[in-house]
Amino acid sequence: MTSPLGHYLVVSAALFxxxxxxxxxxxxxxxxxxxxxxxxxxxxxxxxxxxxYGKNAEALSGIMFVVFSIAVAAAEAAVGLALIxxxxxxxxxxxxxxxxxxKG
Amino acid sequence: xxxxxxxxAIAAMSLRNIVHCALLLTITFSGLAVLYLQxxxxxxxxxxxxxxxxxxxxxxxFAILLTRGSERTPDASQKxxxxxxxxxxxxxxxxxxxxxxxxxxxxxxxxxxxxxxPVKLIGRQLMENYVxxxxxxxxLLTAALVGAAVIALQERRRPE
Numbered sequence: 408m409t410s411p412l413g414h415y416l417v418v419s420a421a422l423f424x425x426x427x428x429x430x431x432x433x434x435x436x437x438x439x440x441x442x443x444x445x446x447x448x449x450x451x452x453x454x455x456x457x458x459x460y461g462k463n464a465e466a467l468s469g470i471m472f473v474v475f476s477i478a479v480a481a482a483e484a485a486v487g488l489a490l491i492x493x494x495x496x497x498x499x500x501x502x503x504x505x506x507x508x509x510k511g
Numbered sequence: 512x513x514x515x516x517x518x519x520a521i522a523a524m525s526l527r528n529i530v531h532c533a534l535l536l537t538i539t540f541s542g543l544a545v546l547y548l549q550x551x552x553x554x555x556x557x558x559x560x561x562x563x564x565x566x567x568x569x570x571x572x573f574a575i576l577l578t579r580g581s582e583r584t585p586d587a588s589q590k591x592x593x594x595x596x597x598x599x600x601x602x603x604x605x606x607x608x609x610x611x612x613x614x615x616x617x618x619x620x621x622x623x624x625x626x627x628x629p630v631k632l633i634g635r636q637l638m639e640n641y642v643x644x645x646x647x648x649x650x651l652l653t654a655a656l657v658g659a660a661v662i663a664l665q666e667r668r669r670p671e
Contacts, residue, residue: 413612415550418513420608422520428601429524432594437529437574441536444567445520448543451555459550464626467636473555474633475641477562478648482655484567488574489659495578496665 415456423449436494436501440487447480512549516542529575537568551625554633 426445433439451473458469495501516539523535540563547556637645 412617413615414513415546416612417609418517418546420605420612421517423608424601424605425517425520425524427604428597431597431600433524435529437571437578438524438532441532441571442524444536444563445524445539448540448563451559452543452546455547455550455552455555459552459626467628467633470552470555470628470633471636471641471644473552474558474637475644475648477555477558478652481562481567482652484570485659486655486662488570489663491574492577492663499580501578 410460412456412460415452419449419452419456422446422452434502434504436491436503437488439503440484440491443487444480444484447476447483451476512542512545516546530572533568533571533575536571537564540564540568552628554628554630 423446426442426449429442429445430439431442433442454469454473454476458464458467461469491501494506498506500506519535519538519542523532523539526532526535540559544556544559544564547553547559
């Protein structure tokens with residue numbers, strides 16, 4: 408592979424796969440949230456790489472999208488961690504496989 | 512740098528001690544910021560450091576410290592369950608994306624000079640073309656702040 412864009416895309420795909428594996432495998436809710444954050448970061452890296460090597464870079468579309476995406480991800484992390492803390496206070500656990508109250 | 516980023520991400524997702532996971536996550540975020548710098552996106556790199564390394568990582572460490580004691584030693588059977596399927600799905604996703612990337616025709620090597628994104632231009636764009644998303648994000652952040660505080664507040668003990 409000679410293209411630098413391909414290199415960044417493969418790195419981003421690896422980050423996404425790691426985040427997905429973490430979100431699927433780990434049982435701690437905080438680590439599931441970390442996995443989701445990793446997936447979001449992989450998407451951001453994709454945007455920046457396409458902005459850098461794509462055409463019409465002066466429109467700054469990739470940069471703008473990543474700036475807004477970082478803001479939304481920060482809000483998501485804050486609310487998610489608040490939910491985890493509330494759940495911990497109520498059930499005394501953060502393991503997602505022990506929260507089975509809604510299980511039919 | 513890509514190796515450091517991916518290695519620390521793998522370690523953050525696989526270590527047993529959750530505090531180590533949070534610290535390695537900081538390295539992953541910093542590595543991503545360096546990758547952004549390599550890609551000539553300075554503003555995004557510093558936003559990444561400010562928001563992720565500065566805020567989200569600290570938030571995660573606080574959440575971990577506030578929920579201590581929930582991680583008892585997991586027995587092996589519980590640990591094993593789901594490991595194979597999760598790895599299979601993740602590796603399958605990685606394989607499909609990589610195959611799509613490597614067979615893509617869009618990856619023609621670009622000989623142009625690197626585009627630059629000066630902060631002045633970003634600010635002008637934010638105030639002209641993207642002013643509505645900016646306002647919506649401001650509203651969203653306010654709502655998220657208030658919502659997070661309300662959710663995490665101490666709940667009242669109701670008489671049962």
